[in-house]
Amino acid sequence: MKIENTWCPGCGNFGVLESMKRVIKELGQKNVVLVSDIGCNSKIVDYLDVSSLNSLHGRPIPTASGVKMANPKLKVIVFTGDGGSLNEGISHLIHAAKKNTDITVxxxxxxxxxLTTGQYTxxxxxxxxxxxxxxxxIEEPLNPLGLMKASKASFIGRTYSSKIDYTKDMIIEAVNHKGFSFVEILQPCPSFFDTFKFYNxxxxxxxxxxxxxxxxxYINESKIPLGVFYKEERPTYEDEI
Ligand SMILES: Cc1ncc(C[n+]2csc(CCOP(=O)(O)OP(=O)(O)O)c2C)c(N)n1
Ligand code: SF4
Known part of the structure; x- marks a missing residue:
């Protein structure tokens, strides 16, 4: 089914979509299930020809954990925003990392x-x-990668939406990692916070x-490293079950 793309022209999400098309081509359509949050980011699942389900705002991680438990052979990938995962759904993010649930966020x-026109997160x-x-x-921002390290995530990486193949390779590495993998994609929103120049x-x-x-x-204007910063092997939640 053809679904009209409703992202704003120039949105960083287009870069992520291009990377994901290449990810699915490499991993094979039948082996992957996508679970989305609510938000601009989450529309990505509608633009990819692969099985997916749309969860509630802040709840895609427990939904994805259920999919993985029901069929551990599937590669389960969650799409979420900083709002969905660091505001509404932050407890799910922490607990899935701690459990080492074998999904990729x-x-x-x-x-x-x-999506709700630019409120702060x-x-x-x-x-x-x-x-x-x-x-x-009046608040200082969270460092999501530091939060993930403290929460025992076994794979932690950061990439940038404009780096299509670099992002594709990182997502594949994250999906193939056995355990909880977290990938942050720096994604400019030209309509409400245009950070392209800042990141470039x-x-x-x-x-x-x-x-x-x-x-x-996330406060100072230093150089910003991209890469897989942390990776460890330990039993997954599904192994322990
Ligand atoms: C529990 C709940 N709180 C708030 C909303 C309203 N809401 C829908 S989309 C959205 C913004 C999503 O922002 P983010 O998760 O950062 O994703 P983005 O749109 O930036 O990709 C909000 C607040 C909701 N649907 N459910
Ligand atoms: S509001 Fe921002 S994130 Fe959403 S589609 Fe438009 S540019 Fe992209």
């Missing part, structure tokens, strides 16, 4: 609630002006090094 980080920078923070956010000037591909999780604190 892809968090499109545009640093705001985009736990990932928004301090001072960020939005409809919900007209005088600027700062991102660089880095070697694996756990310390890089904290190199960029």
């Amino acid at each position: 892809i968090m499109h980080n545009n640093r705001l609630f985009a 736990a990932a928004s920078p301090k001072g960020f002006k939005s409809k919900s923070t007209p005088y600027g956010s 000037e700062r991102v660089y591909e880095a070697p694996r090094n756990e310390k890089l999780i904290n190199e960029w604190d």
Whole structure:
């Protein structure tokens, strides 16, 4: 079925879509199930010719965990936003990482609630002006990768939506990892927070090094490393069951 694409022109999500088309081509359509949150990011599952289900806002992780438990042979990939996973669904994210549930969570980080027209999230920078923070956010943002390390995620990576093949390779590595994998995709939202220039000037591909999780604190304007920063093998939740 052909579904009309309703993303804004120039949205960073188009880059993620292109990477995902290549991921599915490599992994094989029949082996993959996508589970989406609610948000601009989540529309991606409608634009890919593969089995998927749409969950509630902040709830795709427990939904995906159920899919994986019912059929452990499937590669289960969650699409979520920084709002869905660091605000509404943060407890699910932490517990799935702790359990080492064998799913992949892809968090499109545009640093705001985009679908509802740009309110601030736990990932928004301090001072960020939005409809919900007209005088600027008074909170400092979370570092999602640091949160994932503290929550015992066994695979932690960061990529950028404009790096199509680099993102494709990281998603494949994450999906093939046995255990909970978390991939943050820096995803500019040109309609409400255009970060293309900011990222283009700062991102660089880095070697694996756990310390890089904290190199960029989401506050300062330092260089921003991309890469798989942490990977470990340990029994998954499904193994233990
Ligand atoms: C429990 C709940 N809270 C709030 C909403 C309203 N809502 C729908 S989409 C959305 C924004 C989604 O933002 P994010 O998860 O960051 O994804 P993005 O649109 O930025 O990709 C919100 C707040 C909802 N549907 N359910
Ligand atoms: S609102 Fe932002 S994230 Fe949503 S489609 Fe438009 S540019 Fe993309």
